[in-house]
Amino acid sequence: MTDSMEKTYDPHAIEQRWYQTWEEHGYFAPQGRGSAVGDRMSGTAAPQGSSYCIMIPPPNVTGSLHMGHGFNNTIMDTLIRFHRMKGDKTLWQPGSDHAGIATQMVVERQLGAEGKTRHDLGREKFIERIWEWRGESGGNITNQLRRLGSSLDWAHERFTMDDGLSEAVKEVFVRLYEEGLIYRGKRLVNWDPKLHTAVSDLEVLSEEENGSMWHMRYPLSNGQGQLVVATTRPETLLGDCAVAVNPNDERYRHMIGELLELPLTGRKIPIIADEEHVDPEFGTGCVKITPAHDFNDYAVWQRHRDEITISEQIHGGLINIFTIDAAIRDNEEEEGGLIPADYIGMDRYAARKQVVADLEAAGLLEKIDDHKLMVPRGDRSGAVIEPYLTDQWYVKIAPLAKPAIEAVEKGDIKFVPDNWKNTYYEWMRNIQDWCISRQIWWGHRIPAWYDDEGNVYVGRSEDEVRQKHGLPADYPISQDEDVLDTWFSSALWPFSTLGWPEETERLKDFYPTNVLVTGFDIIFFWVARMIMMGLKFMDDVPFKEVYVHGLVRDSHGDKMSKSKGNVLDPIDLIDGIELEPLVEKRTRGMMQPQLAKKIEQQTRKDFPDGIPSFGTDALRFTFAALATTGRDVKFDMGRIEGYRNFCNKLWNATRYVMMNVEGQDLAIGAPRTGYSEPVAEIDRSLADRWILSRLQKTKQAVNNAIQGYRFDHAAQAIYEFTWNEYCDWYLELSKPILNSDATTEANKRGTRRTLIRVLENLLRLTHPIMPFITEEIWQRVAPIAGVGGETIMHQPFPSMRQSLVNEEAEQEMAWVMQFILGIRKIKGEMNISPGKPVPVLLANTSDTDREWVTLHRPFLDFLARTESIAVLPEGDEEPESATALVGEMKILIPLSGLIDKDTEIKRLEKEIGKLSGKVQRIGGKLANPNFVDKAPAAVVDKERGKLVDAEKALANLQVQLEKIRIL
RNA sequence: AGGCGCGUAGCUCAGUUGGUUAGAGCGCUACCUUGACAUGGUAGAGGUCGUUGGUUCGAUUCCAAUCGCGCCUACCA
Secondary structure, three states: OHHHOOOOOOHHHOHHHHHHHHHHOOOOOOOOOOOOOEOOOOOOEOOOOOEEEEEOOOOEOOOOOOHHHHHHHHHHHHHHHHHHHHOOEEEEEOEEEOOHHHHHHHHHHHHHHOOOOHHHHOHHHHHHHHHHHHHHHOHHHHHHHHHOOOOOOHHHOEEOOOHHHHHHHHHHHHHHHHOOOEEEEEEEEEEEOOOOEEEOHHHEEEEEEEEEEEEEEEEEOOOOOEEEEEEOOHHHHHHOOEEEEOOOOOOOHHHOOOEEEEOOOOEEEEEEEOOOOOOOOOOOOEEEEOOOOOHHHHHHHHHOHHHHHOOOOOOOOOOOOEOOOOEEOOOHHHHOOOOOHHHOOOEHHHHHHHHHHHHHHOOOEEEEEEEEEEEEEEOOOOOEOEEEEEEEEEEOOHHHHHHHHHHHHOOOOEEEOOOHHHHHHHHHHOOOOEEOEEOOOOOOEOOEEEEOOOOEEEOOOHHHHHHHHOOOOOOOEEEOOOEEOHHHHHOOHHHHOOOOOOOOHHHHHHOOEEEEEEEHHHHHHHHHHHHHHHHHHHOOOOEEEEEEEOOEEOOOOOEOOOOOOOOOOHHHHHHOEOHHHHHHHHHOOOOOHHHHHHHHHHHHHHOEOEEOOOOHHHHHHHHHHHOOOOOOEEOOHHHHHHHHHHHHHHHHHHHHHHHHHOOOOOOOOOOEOOOOOOOOOOOOOHHHHHHHHHHHHHHHHHHHHHHOOOHHHHHHHHHHHHHHHHHHHHHHHHHHHHOOOOOOHHHHHHHHHHHHHHHHHHHHHHOOOOHHHHHHHHHHHHHHHOEOOOOHHHOOOOOOOHHHOOHHHHHHHHHHHHHHHHHHHHHHHOOOOOOOOEEEEEEOOOHHHHHHHHHOHHHHHHHHOEEEEEEOOOOOOOOOEEEEEEOOEEEEEEOOOOOOHHHHHHHHHHHHHHHHHHHHHHHHHHHOHHHHHHOOHHHHHHHHHHHHHHHHHHHHHHHHHHHHHHO
16 A cells, blocks of 8 residues: 555645545535544543534625635634534535625626626516526536535535525515514615615725815805805715804804805805804815715704705705716706706716816816815725615614624623624624615515505515405505615525524524634624624524634735735645746736736746645645634745645655554554554553653644634644654654564554554544545555544544653653754764764763663664763763763763864853853842742742753853863 | 724744743755655754833733834714
8 A cells, every 4th residue: 555655745636536525425414423432542422412513604606716715714624624523413504695796797797798788688687697607607616615625514505595595585574674673764875876776884995085175165145255165076066955164163153044155056055053063173164065965964954954945945955966877967857957957967077077167267166175085985896986865775773783782792602802892892883774775686686565656565475465465466566676785695694594484403403503704804794794683583693603814915914906916816726827827817807907017027926937736735734824813814835835845744754654564563453443452462662652642732732722713723733743743753763663673572563553543643633624635644544553434534533631641751752852962963063974873972870861771772873873872980081072961961972083172162162151141040030039039939949940950051061161171 | 083903033923821041834054865755854043022111029921102014993074
């Protein structure tokens, strides 16, 4: 079998194959393991009957995998595999989101390429077309998730638009409506003039942009002067209904109640007083009020309706000046033609220019200042959002928010890291009603019907509505054209995917789920809304913990974006990609083609040879290692390369073990479940006892780390144990035992047994983070280690076995290591080839030293490459030598020819310098009565001990230095 | 304006009740094709822990201020 293991680990050869096997065998389905099978090498049993569940944050069907997914899913899969191995009945629920606006835009773009719009097709055909498209490419993202090794329960994959989830959406809508928690109303909303739909507050992103502040003169009707108003949006003058001043402002107080001539319109508008909105210090202290196109002005209008309405020409006080495209509309019908004909049909920005020009011509423009302002844009379209007056559906949020806040306050839901709860509270306590209707076609149609008289009927279906309200079959009613915000269905995800409103077994087993793993960017969009809906409809939290991770950025800390050309595709890191395709990929379909050249140059510079293939396991290990709590991740190519090397290290360690163990006597009987007692006599060496002890501590560390969401610590513990202890020391220490005629068969059996079993444990310990390589190796190793089982996935996760923790062995081994390191150090610093055997003399030895030297002589000889080791008899003169200390024992390597005297003097001086610094520091500390009196006794004792050791070592080296100098 | 977070080796990051000479990986230097692995081995250089104060016997760690960076929320027309 060993000959089938290539010298270098090749992830391609195994990854897809194993994933297919796992999926085909149904290993991802929840099953749980009874307590009959205990944990090998731990003796503890898995708790029976506990379930563990994570809901995947459903990716958009339009989507393709990005680094955020890679990170997010690595964490979830690690947790899922960990709990599955622990024996929990474990479900990772897969699915995808219909992503209303995003998906509709993709298909509209396709239509656009054919020179058509969705209106050419009509609603029904357009939706058909989207379903078609979903059928073609909806599997894209799920296949990419498979590439990551994600052990999702695919047999129960859900989609937010499938029948079951659509039922859940209707049910929730109807129930909330019947409780008065959903209502319809006409108010200002965020209107996207490009997409022709309302969007929620969250879907609006404001960014600072350069603009101007126009100062415009509004003459008083009585001819007694003018007011100057300052605005960033002069075109909205056409919809002005008043000018507000602060009632405490001496400059204008006497004018309150007067009328102004609104330029260009021939209208008169009142001067009103509003203390809340008007800051006398800002601008001119006069604010034009355009209630139909500004949220603050709308609020002012609500406070001053009567005063504004008395103005003879204004009826109701609200003048909508825009079409759904944000062009100036003709309002002849509704408001009696208050908008001058000259502007009608102009786009808002054209109208702005025209208004400014006309004011200028009329001498009514005082000045234009440069001004920075926050411009609201739609997160999908990028269009400047317009406050716009329309009929929409809303969720009354306060009654839902209250219990959702309490759930976190009470600790029913915990955020990890904890501080995210502050962000959550901040938002939940200031939350506004949620606008849930969207004027698009792709999504859940609002279950409301209207008759010709404008009556609204809400129900699960048209039949239900007719029945409930006694409407005859021929009574004409029609369903609301709008669809629901995508996040409305996402909010139900934790229970709708489990079968709600049916009372299913899955719902019983897995709700509430255990943890939600997500980036902070969707705490508001999604997390908060799931909590509200879960509490409302399941009467319990949707998850007990929320693990919030950071964003994946490039190695400089920049956000990855197409326009920066710094996007890494996880699949490219797994498979590798040549330079040319990478350049092509990064520069294709740019929004700003002028950037392409720069991106190409940068890419050629950063990846002159393209990206090598690292494999999924290396990528996952990198994500785990970088998963520090609550911090963004700077993705560093150096790290993934290092972890690819780590895979190779593990692979080659296995090759070594197999080479020494296959066909040999290991004192292991036939494969069975769980470890068996040795079937022949074994004798465990110091190295065996030591590595077993270290393994136990590593298991403990990894368990603690994963349970505490410290995947970085888990990865580090595994890495260090594997590389620095198992490979660097233990495998080397096994060589003199296995290759010597002087060691006994029992000794060899003990070592072989330990080699294979530690490896087998290590594989299980590593499996949640690196599923593929561990499965591949485990399949070879397990039978030899005496372990049966179809897959490592369903093996017990290792936990610490106290009886194998061995502090004495660790101490004794520390002595061996120090011995070897001392000699290596001398060789290194003396430029003696590491392989060159040197004679070694020991002075100042204790009984233990002498015992251990005899006992562990094979280790010392082999790893330190000694020619001879002799204990210098008491009283004998020490030859001129290079020196290292092991405790108080002196290791001497005689100078004869090998070693340069001056170099050794320098070495010693350096060591002495270090030591005397230490002695001074600790001495000073202990001389300080404050320290000795006030510090805990244990700390003081520890310092005393350190001082004694350091002083002895120092004296030792000083004597040595003198000796060498004299020679 | 309010809130949160970050600043530790050239780079990417650990450092969890304040107490070893502050650690790891990558990079760097020197040496080594040793029978698992050059995607390797051995040895080494490199840090006044952003700055200034304070608490303390003792501060990278706690407190205050300050500088720099990032994010989020709300905004003045």
